[in-house]
Structures are given as structure tokens and as C-alpha cells.
Amino acid sequence: MTDTATAEPLALDNTYARLPGEFHARATPTAVSAPRLLRLNRPLAEQLGLDAQALESPAGVEILAGNRVPEGAEPLAMAYAGHQFGNFAPTLGDGRAVLLGEITDRHGARRDIQLKGAGPTPFSSRGDGRAALGPVIREYVVSEGMAGLGIPTTRALAMVTTGESVFRMRAEPGGVLTRVAASHVRVGTFEYFARRGNQDAVRALADYVIERHYPHVADAANPYLALLEEVAEHTADLIAQWLLVGFIHGVMNTDNVSIAGETLDYGPCAFMDAYNPATVYSSIDQGGRYAYNQQPAIGQWNLARFAECLVPLLADDKQEAITQAEAVLERYIERFETTYHDGLAAKIGLQERREGDADLVYDLLECMTEQGADFTLTFRRLADLGADADERDQAVQTLFNDPAGFDRWAARWRERLAAETRDDATRRAAMRAVNPAYIPRNHRIQQAIDAAEAGDYQPLDELLTVVASPFDDHPELADYARPPKPDEVVQRTFCGT
Secondary structure (H helix, E strand, C coil): CCCCCCCCCCCCECCHHHCCHHHEEECCCCCCCCCEEEEECHHHHHHHCCCHHHHHCHHHHHHHHCCCCCCCCCCEEECCCEEECCEEECCCCCCCEEEEEEEECCCCCEEEEEEECECCCCCCCCCCCEEEHHHHHHHHHHHHHHHHCCCCECEEEEEEEEEEEEECCCEEEEEEEEEEECCCCEHHHHHHHHCCCCHHHHHHHHHHHHHHHCHHHCCCCCHHHHHHHHHHHHHHHHHHHHHHCCEECCCCCHHHCECCCCECCCCCCEECCECCCCCCCECCCCCCCCCHHHHHHHHHHHHHHHHHHHHHHHCCCHHHHHHHHHHHHHHHHHHHHHHHHHHHHHHCCCCCCCCCHHHHHHHHHHHHHHHCCEHHHHHHHHCCCCCCCCCCHHHHHCCCCCHHHHHHHHHHHHHHHCCCCCCHHHHHHHHHHHCCCCCCCHHHHHHHHHHHHCCCCHHHHHHHHHHHCCCCCCHHHHHHHCCCCHHHCCCCECCCC
């Protein structure tokens, strides 16, 4: 057994700190008065090769709260810029996050360890650098829910209450989130240097990203073009996966776009209940720029900003470089559509692609929009239906305001299923494997936050249980699959800054 009294709970390295000083600013976490571990993600700690018992010890909690800097850490705030709602902000940077350093997990991958809400940094401007407990819980739940769905994401290792209040619209309990990421390099990191005309820094950053994330492209004929292609493909796949589970990021600014292809920064995000492609949850997205159905196009727009940063590295001739970049952006659309359409076909149980399949699934989505059907439950319950109509149809019919609309579609669907070679049981199992029963529903997150702020953590633990294994049935917690009642609907979410 590990001696938690003497073991270092978190021994780190920090390769980003070895980049030139213009890439970051030194930032030491600010101590809090009464840190208390709210939750440690033990399964993640195991994956990372960390000693959970040591992290739960007083010494470990001191690190997770920012009261003690662990061995090997070189805490810093990363510099980056970003297009926010289409407008360029030349200097953003980590204003309430401190990168402690990196560990190498059990698979040999390097992973960032970052504290969010650990106090002011040189990029905080007039902010306090702190986080309220509510947004900390939201990011913990949603990022772990995303991981449970099998979608690339940053992860939450721990959340700590600080014993102090932060002041937003009201006084709220403070918290610190320990976030794990493949890295925190963003499109906005490249923009920070490119917009300053610092091509040496852009090249150094690109070389760092290639070495850390895409080492297989180092020997390509044009490594920087290959890097753009990799980031475009990862982004296309990621956004397609978001749409397939009804996720809305909320703020797809370029400073929130991970170069590693992970879902990054869970602020005003949410999973849809009733399907409507124009859904917006963010309180600040008044024009719907980042609505559910706008995310694929915004992904391309953000990649165009990344491409602009790399143009001087792609070819000596600028027009040739632009032509190369434009071709990658076109292939992004093709990649997204392929991933998305394949995913939609799988959601309705189609293994073999046939003409008319896209129309079939889009007709279902249109009917769901018109009839106010819940996105997650429609597909999940569809998975339980047989190839012939029976009493189980009612479970899906009740989700539609006019069940006759679903019945007409289901007749066409069953006709199409008859052309499949898989047997019915295999098809249903495959559908259940891609259609979750549980998502981190907005009203449940808010209920968990409200209860936790009052000292009741049972709703939080129950929610974490179901979103960690969302494709499994949890009979004792079946109510967590239920859509919100009218008085439970949460229409808007906030970034928590």
C-alpha cells in the first residue's frame, strides 16, 4: 500500500514551459482558506496511473485546491487570442486557469493537468480568476458525460470547494476544477502569434503540436499541410459526434477549439431535449451563431482561421498555399458529412448504405421537430422496436404530439429494415450501443448544483452514475432519462466567469 503521508500525489513535467517566454506567463495558484475535496474521479486517476488515495489525502487536496505546487510543476497561464462571436480579441489567455504541468498516462500519452478557478493570472484583466461551484460541477458532469458517450473531451479529475465565496450575480460558493486534456493548445494560440506577425513562434508552436499530437506527420512531404489536414479531420469527426447526441457547445470561439480534437471549455453548453435544429442555450448568443445546426459551418470557419495562421508555412508561393488550405477546408465538409450520415444511419439501425437512407432519417428529424419529440429518447426507444409493429411502438408514439406522424415514418422505416441482412436482435443491440438512454440533461445538472450548494450530494452522485455508462439501463435511476417537465426546463446557460 502506498504511504500517503510521504508519497508525492502528483509528480509533473511541463514541456510547454520550455517554449519561449512569449507563449505563457508564470502564474502561481492562489491559496484558498478551507479546501475540501468534493469529488475525485477515481476511474480517471487509475487511467492516468495516479494514486487516488494519495490525491484524497490532505497533501493531495492541497494540490487540487491550488494551495501547494506539486513536484515538477512549473505553473503558468497560456497566452492565446481568439475570434469571439466573429470579432477578434488579440489577447485573451488563461484568466482563471493555471497549467500545472503534464503527466504520462498508462498508455504513454502526455496529458495536461490544469486547475480552473485557481486565482488571478497576468491574463485575468479585472477578473478574480476564481470559479463558482456551479460551473465547476457543470463541467465535471458534462465532460464526464461526454467521455461516457465515447466522444473526445477534456476530463475532470477532481473538484474542490474552497470555503470562500465568489461574487457573480450573487454570492456563490467557490470551487476549483482539476482538468485533464491532451493539451490546451487552441486555434487561438496560433492566432496570438500569427496576428502579431511572429512567424517564428507560429512555426515553433506547429512543431510542438506535431511532436506532441501528430508525430506521424513529421516525415510528410509537407508536415504543416498534413497538420492542417489532421486537425480538420479531427474537428469534423468531433462536431459530427456532437450532433449525433444532440450536444450544443454554446461558444465555439476560436479560443475554445482544441488543436487535439477534444471538446474544450464547457461553459454555456447543453444537450437538447426536444429536437429543434435551431436550438440555442447560451445566454450570450443572441443571434444564434452557435446554434446546434450552425456548428458544422462554424467548425469550418474556425479552421479557416487556423489555416490563415499556417499559410506562410505551407508554401513559398502564397497563392499556392491558399489553394492547398482551401482544398483541406473542402475536404472537412466531406469528412463531416460522411461521419454524420454514417452515424445517423447507425442510429436508425441501418448497416448497409442504400439510396434514400439520408432522406429517411432526415424525414424522422423533421417529424421530431414538428412534433416536439425528445431527441435522445426517440432514438433510444426506436432501438427497442421490432421489425413488425407491436405494442412497443407506443413508447415512441407518446413522444410525438401527433403519433400518426411517427406511424407513417415507422412504416417506411420497417420497409427499409426488411432489406437489411442482420437479424432483428443484432440490429437492436447495435442501435442500443449508439443511442444512449442517458445524457447530462440540463435540468438534472441544475438540480444537482442546487442540491450540492445546499450540502446534498446524492443527486450529483446519481447523475454521475448514469452519465458514466449512458448506454446501460439503470432501472433504479430510470427517472434520469426523463425529459424535463415544463416547470423544469432550463432555457439558458451561462459561462460562469
